[in-house]
Amino acid sequence: MKRREFLTSVAALGMASSLPIAKAETVQGGQPWEPGKINTPPAPRKGGLQYLTQQEFDTVGAIAERFIPADDLSISGKEAGCATFIDRQLAGDYGNAVAIYRLGRFVKGTPEQGPQSPLTPAQRYRQGLAALDAWTCKNFSKAFVALSGEQQDELLRRMEANQLDLGPDVETKVFFELLLQNVREGFLADPIYGGNKEMASWKMLGFPGARYDFRDLIGKKGKKLNIIPTSLIDNTL
Amino acid sequence: MQNIRPKADAVIVGLGWCGSLIAEELTRAGLNVVAIERGPWFETATDFPPSIDTDELRWDTRRSMLLPPAVETTTFRNNRSETALPTREWNLNELGYNVGGSGTHWAGMAWRFTPWDLQPYTQTVERYGKEKIANGLILQDWGVTYDELEPFYDRFERIAGVSGKAGKLNGEIVADGNPFEGNRSSEYPLPPLESTRLTDLFRDAAKSLGQHPFMVPAGQTSRAYVNPLGVRMGPCTYCGYCLYYGCGNFSKSSPNACVIPALMQRENFTVLTDSAVVRVNKSEDGKTATGVTYIDKNKKEWVQPADMVILSAFQMQNVRLLLLSKIGQPYNPETKTGTVGRAYSFQTVSGASLFFEDEYLNQFIGAGALSQQVDDWNGDNFDHSDKDFIGGAGILVVARGARPIGNADALPPGTPRWGKEWKKAYTHAFQNATFIFGQGTSFSHEDYYLDLDPEYKDDNGNPLLRVTFDYNENDRRSAKFIEEKSVEIGKAMGAKTVIGTNSASGNYSPYNFASDHTIGGAVMGTDPKTSVLNRYQQSWDMHNLFVLGASSFPNNAGYNPTGTIGALSLWTAKAIIDQYLKNPGPLVKV
Numbered sequence: 001m002k003r004r005e006f007l008t009s010v011a012a013l014g015m016a017s018s019l020p021i022a023k024a025e026t027v028q029g030g031q032p033w034e035p036g037k038i039n040t041p042p043a044p045r046k047g048g049l050q051y052l053t054q055q056e057f058d059t060v061g062a063i064a065e066r067f068i069p070a071d072d073l074s075i076s077g078k079e080a081g082c083a084t085f086i087d088r089q090l091a092g093d094y095g096n097a098v099a100i101y102r103l104g105r106f107v108k109g110t111p112e113q114g115p116q117s118p119l120t121p122a123q124r125y126r127q128g129l130a131a132l133d134a135w136t137c138k139n140f141s142k143a144f145v146a147l148s149g150e151q152q153d154e155l156l157r158r159m160e161a162n163q164l165d166l167g168p169d170v171e172t173k174v175f176f177e178l179l180l181q182n183v184r185e186g187f188l189a190d191p192i193y194g195g196n197k198e199m200a201s202w203k204m205l206g207f208p209g210a211r212y213d214f215r216d217l218i219g220k221k222g223k224k225l226n227i228i229p230t231s232l233i234d235n236t237l
Numbered sequence: 238m239q240n241i242r243p244k245a246d247a248v249i250v251g252l253g254w255c256g257s258l259i260a261e262e263l264t265r266a267g268l269n270v271v272a273i274e275r276g277p278w279f280e281t282a283t284d285f286p287p288s289i290d291t292d293e294l295r296w297d298t299r300r301s302m303l304l305p306p307a308v309e310t311t312t313f314r315n316n317r318s319e320t321a322l323p324t325r326e327w328n329l330n331e332l333g334y335n336v337g338g339s340g341t342h343w344a345g346m347a348w349r350f351t352p353w354d355l356q357p358y359t360q361t362v363e364r365y366g367k368e369k370i371a372n373g374l375i376l377q378d379w380g381v382t383y384d385e386l387e388p389f390y391d392r393f394e395r396i397a398g399v400s401g402k403a404g405k406l407n408g409e410i411v412a413d414g415n416p417f418e419g420n421r422s423s424e425y426p427l428p429p430l431e432s433t434r435l436t437d438l439f440r441d442a443a444k445s446l447g448q449h450p451f452m453v454p455a456g457q458t459s460r461a462y463v464n465p466l467g468v469r470m471g472p473c474t475y476c477g478y479c480l481y482y483g484c485g486n487f488s489k490s491s492p493n494a495c496v497i498p499a500l501m502q503r504e505n506f507t508v509l510t511d512s513a514v515v516r517v518n519k520s521e522d523g524k525t526a527t528g529v530t531y532i533d534k535n536k537k538e539w540v541q542p543a544d545m546v547i548l549s550a551f552q553m554q555n556v557r558l559l560l561l562s563k564i565g566q567p568y569n570p571e572t573k574t575g576t577v578g579r580a581y582s583f584q585t586v587s588g589a590s591l592f593f594e595d596e597y598l599n600q601f602i603g604a605g606a607l608s609q610q611v612d613d614w615n616g617d618n619f620d621h622s623d624k625d626f627i628g629g630a631g632i633l634v635v636a637r638g639a640r641p642i643g644n645a646d647a648l649p650p651g652t653p654r655w656g657k658e659w660k661k662a663y664t665h666a667f668q669n670a671t672f673i674f675g676q677g678t679s680f681s682h683e684d685y686y687l688d689l690d691p692e693y694k695d696d697n698g699n700p701l702l703r704v705t706f707d708y709n710e711n712d713r714r715s716a717k718f719i720e721e722k723s724v725e726i727g728k729a730m731g732a733k734t735v736i737g738t739n740s741a742s743g744n745y746s747p748y749n750f751a752s753d754h755t756i757g758g759a760v761m762g763t764d765p766k767t768s769v770l771n772r773y774q775q776s777w778d779m780h781n782l783f784v785l786g787a788s789s790f791p792n793n794a795g796y797n798p799t800g801t802i803g804a805l806s807l808w809t810a811k812a813i814i815d816q817y818l819k820n821p822g823p824l825v826k827v
Contacts, residue, residue, distance in 0.1 A: 025277070025278065025508075025509070025510040025511055026507060026508070026509055027278060027501070027507070027508040027509075027510060028501075028504070028506065028507040028508070029501070029504055030501050030502065031280065031497070031498060031501045032278055032280070033280075033283075034283070037283055038283050038286070038288075038289070039283060039284040039285065039289060040289060041289060041292055041295050042295070066655070066656070067655040067656070067659075068655070068659075068660065069656060069657055069660075071657055071660065073660050073661065073664060074660065094299060098305075098307065099299075099300070099305035099306065099307050099327070100305075100306055100307055100325050100326055101306040101307050101310045101323050101324070101325040101326075102307065102325065103323075103693065103694065103695075103696065104323060104692065104693045104694070105692070107320070107322060109319070109320070109322040110314075110315070110319065110744075111746070112313075112315055112744050112745065112746035112747075112748070113313055113314070113319075113321075113322045113324075113746075114324060114325065114326060114328070114746065114747065114748045115325055115326055116322055116323075116325065153656070156655070160654075180654065180655060183655075184642060184645045185294060185298060185642055188293075188641040188642045188645065189293065189294035189298075189642060190291075190292055190293070190294060192292075193294060201641065202641070204660070204664055205641060205663070205664055205667045206664075206667065206668065207601055207639055207641050207667070208601055209291065210291035210292075211291065211476065212287040212290070212291060212474055212476040212478075212485065212486070213474035213475075213476065214474065214475040214476065214477075214601075214602040215431075215472075215474055215475060217599075217602060218431045218433065218475050218602050219431070221432075221433060221434040221437060221599075222434040222596065222597050222598075222599075223597055223599075224597050225597070225599060232288075232289065232291070232292065
């Protein structure tokens with residue numbers, strides 16, 4: 001019985017697709033059952049960086065800190081492990097755009113027709129972070145990580161408004177949205193993926209996490225429930 | 238040397254709801270049936286048990302259960318003056334890629350359509366006259382009526398374990414049900430799901446406006462249940478991990494939970510998984526199907542011969558297979574002749590965003606179809622004499638799970654999307670932001686259709702399906718009307734901020750997730766000039782070819798399609814067993 005196995009370990013760029021294309025399985029005479037097999041999530045391995053360089057990792061961490069600062073609601077995105085989360089995602093199927101259709105000519109179309117780029121998320125990070133540092137070095141003689149928080153916020157606001165020219169290879173607005181989306185994912189996903197340290201975001205929101213039975217609580221309508229959250233594995237890398 | 242499997246009585250392409258329902262019927266009638274499924278085997282206990290199901294990133298954000306665009310996607314353009322381009326990333330075409338199909342990951346809203354939805358031409362002309370039909374709008378009867386389909390809706394609800402409350406039972410209107418529904422011969426098999434703060438707010442607001450709210454019929458079992466096939470289901474635990482997720486409790490209706498356990502006990506049933514059918518094969522005279530060709534993992538081509546071919550590969554893939562196999566006449570939008578790819582429709586969605594102030598909506602408690610709705614503005618339930626459109630929408634709220642990642646932008650307008658302000662606003666919105674959903678009728682139009690793309694292909698070298706579609710004028714008008722009605726209810730609910738939303742005010746885009754209900758393209762009907770299938774979903778061109786799915790619908794109602802897809806599959810199964818097998822040939826003479 002074949003099951004989807006997504007590549008999660010160090011998948012170098014350019015490797016063949018890991019999408020499942022299993023041989024024809026003939027199933028007959030009862031539901032199949034393969035002892036010992038369960039469809040565990042593609043959770044990342046421990047250890048050092050798997051895609052980002054140290055400089056890129058530090059830059060992503062700085063951006064995560066601006067997107068999600070520390071305050072009395074929670075630790076910052078950097079402390080929560082967003083950069084580790086992103087490093088692992090970029091090293092895997094998501095970073096390599098394995099699920100995306102990438103055949104045929106890439107032609108820019110109408111906004112309704114959506115993205116028409118051959119760039120993978122991993123490539124966008126590599127190009128985008130380099131372009132961001134090139135810009136800050138040119139204009140401030142410093143890398144992004146060395147700027148003050150206010151300076152970093154100002155640049156991020158300009159990127160969000162598509163008012164920062166990062167060169168012909170970088171779609172600034174697309175890169176900004178990718179960063180924001182991935183930092184949020186790192187903050188809000190299950191800690192098994194490397195972020196959301198100690199379920200910081202879930203405690204902030206009041207989200208119960210990996211719970212599966214609310215029959216005892218559904219009747220308490222409109223009340224603050226104070227559920228202690230649980231996660232798949234409480235394990236920060 | 239061709240690889241050829243032993244001949245089957247029937248080969249079924251795609252083992253989702255349609256495929257599994259008809260396979261169950263045909264194998265019970267003694268036929269030797271082979272089902273071919275592109276995706277892998279999928280099983281509750283090993284693939285989505287509770288221990289790994291609670292994972293938004295994996296199942297929702299990354300769509301891990303769905304067909305990746307890399308495997309197959311469509312190309313898209315709004316109209317014929319544009320060049321279609323591939324829909325490269327995750328989009329509203331949400332196909333399954335597993336045994337169970339999209340029936341494994343669906344939300345579970347288990348509706349019947351109304352009598353008007355199945356006879357929209359006759360009933361509209363009778364009530365309002367032909368002038369009510371906008372220019373170019375395709376409006377045609379299905380060939381089967383609600384009354385004929387009623388026993389099959391009933392059977393589907395029993396197999397699926399639908400939880401609900403009847404509103405019209407044997408001619409009598411019953412309190413707390415939907416008074417606008419088609420007449421029912423029996424109650425739902427299970428009582429409705431529990432209500433929540435959100436559904437109570439909606440119910441009370443709708444009642445204060447003189448409307449008739451009711452709990453939406455849900456494909457989540459409100460109690461432990463044994464269905465007519467002997468399959469056992471557990472009670473829903475309101476975990477909130479429903480749409481995009483498999484159900485680890487055996488409580489979401491699905492082929493995996495409801496049909497396949499019984500089906501797999503039959504020695505005359507075989508499933509080939511991880512095998513992609515690429516075409517239906519035809520006899521030399523082109524008048525019958527001889528089986529199908531599929532490609533296995535090692536890129537080897539195989540032939541599965543069969544006396545009967547049943548396509549149940551999802552709406553898009555059904556149409557694509559017909560076109561790739563050169564069965565029937567493709568629709569030509571210039572001459573307006575041909576039928577394959579014609580009459581494509583969607584779902585017209587408008588509504589309102591709501592922001593409360595001091596609520597604890599606790600939306601992480603929920604189920605995919607835990608919902609209150611009013612049908613007062615749906616279909617032809619209200620008088621359209623003074624309106625410049627036909628149709629309408631079911632208007633509802635749904636407590637479907639909280640989606641921390643997915644809802645991070647569900648904020649009042651002008652709220653910063655990052656920084657301290659975002660954290661504060663999102664923490665508040667997590668318990669106070671929600672939306673009203675107007676799920677509207679969608680009519681097809683002469684200018685919009687499906688065909689094969691002239692340039693882009695899949696990695697087998699076969700052309701992708703091309704979608705040429707935008708909202709038509711009739712549906713834009715109904716969407717605006719429904720937006721106003723939604724805002725009215727939102728205000729009556731006491732939300733501090735109510736903002737109308739309308740996906741049909743601009744251009745359609747597959748990246749605007751208004752709905753994932755893609756409809757039509759191989760429609761059923763009474764006339765071979767305007768339909769691909771007769772009223773039994775039998776191909777007009779080949780009597781031993783049947784096509785099951787939402788591809789059969791000439792129009793979409795203001796409801797989710799699965800209940801009707803299931804009922805029609807059972808209706809076709811009965812026609813095959815009672816009529817076709819005794820006398821193979823066209824079931825309808827023209």
